[in-house]
Amino acid sequence: MISAYEFSLRRKNLFEKIDDNSITILFSGVAKKSSADEDYPFLANRNFYYLTNIEQENSIYVLIKSDGLMKEFLFIQPRDELKEKWTGRRLTIEEATNLSGIENVLIVDSFDSKLDLILNRREKIYGDIKTLYLDFDGEQKISKDKDIDDFSYGLKNNYPYLNIKDVYQSIIELRMVKSQAEIDEFIEAITKTNIGLKKIMKTLKPNLYEYQLAALFFYTIQDYDFAPLSFPTIAASGKNATCLHYTSLKSKLNNDDLILFDLGGKNNGYCADISRTYPVSGKFSPLQKKIYSIVLGCNKYIISKIRPGITLKELNNLTIEFLANECLKEGLIKEKEDIKKYYFHSISHHIGLDTHDPSLREKPLEKGNIISCEPGLYFEEYGIGVRIEDDILVTEEGSYNLSGNIIKEVDDIEKAMKYSEF
Numbered sequence: 001m002i003s004a005y006e007f008s009l010r011r012k013n014l015f016e017k018i019d020d021n022s023i024t025i026l027f028s029g030v031a032k033k034s035s036a037d038e039d040y041p042f043l044a045n046r047n048f049y050y051l052t053n054i055e056q057e058n059s060i061y062v063l064i065k066s067d068g069l070m071k072e073f074l075f076i077q078p079r080d081e082l083k084e085k086w087t088g089r090r091l092t093i094e095e096a097t098n099l100s101g102i103e104n105v106l107i108v109d110s111f112d113s114k115l116d117l118i119l120n121r122r123e124k125i126y127g128d129i130k131t132l133y134l135d136f137d138g139e140q141k142i143s144k145d146k147d148i149d150d151f152s153y154g155l156k157n158n159y160p161y162l163n164i165k166d167v168y169q170s171i172i173e174l175r176m177v178k179s180q181a182e183i184d185e186f187i188e189a190i191t192k193t194n195i196g197l198k199k200i201m202k203t204l205k206p207n208l209y210e211y212q213l214a215a216l217f218f219y220t221i222q223d224y225d226f227a228p229l230s231f232p233t234i235a236a237s238g239k240n241a242t243c244l245h246y247t248s249l250k251s252k253l254n255n256d257d258l259i260l261f262d263l264g265g266k267n268n269g270y271c272a273d274i275s276r277t278y279p280v281s282g283k284f285s286p287l288q289k290k291i292y293s294i295v296l297g298c299n300k301y302i303i304s305k306i307r308p309g310i311t312l313k314e315l316n317n318l319t320i321e322f323l324a325n326e327c328l329k330e331g332l333i334k335e336k337e338d339i340k341k342y343y344f345h346s347i348s349h350h351i352g353l354d355t356h357d358p359s360l361r362e363k364p365l366e367k368g369n370i371i372s373c374e375p376g377l378y379f380e381e382y383g384i385g386v387r388i389e390d391d392i393l394v395t396e397e398g399s400y401n402l403s404g405n406i407i408k409e410v411d412d413i414e415k416a417m418k419y420s421e422f
């Protein structure tokens with residue numbers, strides 16, 4: 001568990017980044033409606049959560065920087081005997097203080113009436129305005145104006161003098177560098193994921209269905225430690241694995257197929273993101289082994305290149321080069337250019353409270369970043385898709401593979417499956 005002290009430190013770090021005589025307002029949000037009287041599961045805005053440790057709807061964090069002094073408030077929902085009978089216990093003021101380290105905790109109903117006082121003619125106001133959109137190549141597109149307009153619409157009406165700014169980038173710059181406590185959370189998330197994958201290897205056999213293995217993974221990590229999933233599990237056999245985010249899970253496993261798993265367990269909000277590819281029969285065919293070995297070689301090669309100073313784009317260029325050369329050598333493609341048909345995603349993204357953690361993708365890596373390393377090859381004509389994904393910590397000298405314990409060598413996988421329970 002990350003301490004309230006560390007959450008306070010994060011807010012102090014944000015305080016250092018923002019302009020003086022400003023006010024920052026962040027919202028946890030509310031659950032989205034899914035149907036008549038049902039909501040989608042609630043997850044507090046991750047930037048709000050990162051700073052407060054509060055995972056409750058209708059909560060607001062206010063940070064005031066005034067002549068270099070820091071003042072902060074947290075607004076939460078009031079206790080409500082009737083509502084709590086339906087949707088569970090709400091935090092008390094004291095619990096909210098203990099979780100967040102924020103002394104001034106108020107009831108959210110008073111927020112509107114306090115807003116005048118809080119603004120107090122301070123002209124600069126920061127909101128968490130999502131400005132960064134990643135396109136398919138992982139390039140950033142800035143679409144600032146529309147979002148600022150959306151955020152500021154109401155405020156500008158009542159407070160026309162306000163200068164509205166975006167705090168999003170300052171927060172994600174903090175989120176990109178993980179503390180030791182965050183690294184420990186990751187290690188635990190990966191341990192749980194490994195337990196689930198071991199169970200899958202023991203159970204895997206022809207004629208099961210993809211959904212049974214996805215369910216087994218979920219059951220195993222829940223049974224171990226009530227771990228939620230980082231994202232919906234991908235269990236894609238044969239040709240299904242050539243669809244990157246295949247989630248239908250309805251196919252029966254064929255003896256001669258590979259099955260690709262892309263999955264992860266969460267630990268206190270931190271998301272493991274691991275991919276492994278196994279032969280359904282317990283043994284790779286020569287062609288499967290050839291393709292698998294290229295991807296594995298690439299996975300290890302790129303891990304060896306991860307270090308402070310390199311960018312994700314440079315890592316992706318190295319990936320394309322490696323895969324193209326190896327596929328050419330093995331006669332899997334005729335021209336280097338053809339690799340685009342068989343490898344068409346990106347090698348990496350930052351990981352954290354979000355599986356695809358928000359980041360500045362062009363920023364060179366630095367110590368404390370945690371990123372995925374996930375090369376893949378997808379040959380629809382052979383019904384073979386392979387992805388091998390590890391979670392890598394950037395260290396001072398290079399990198400450390402946090403998921404290094406999750407087996408991925410051909411021999412190790414075949415051995416583990418040979419001693420299956422069936």
Ligand code: GLY
Pocket residue numbers: 231262263273349355372374389
């Ligand atoms: N699980 C999604 C990804 O690997 O990026």
Ligand code: MN
Pocket residue numbers: 273349372374389
């Ligand atoms: Mn990933």
Ligand code: MN
Pocket residue numbers: 262263273274275389
């Ligand atoms: Mn993944």
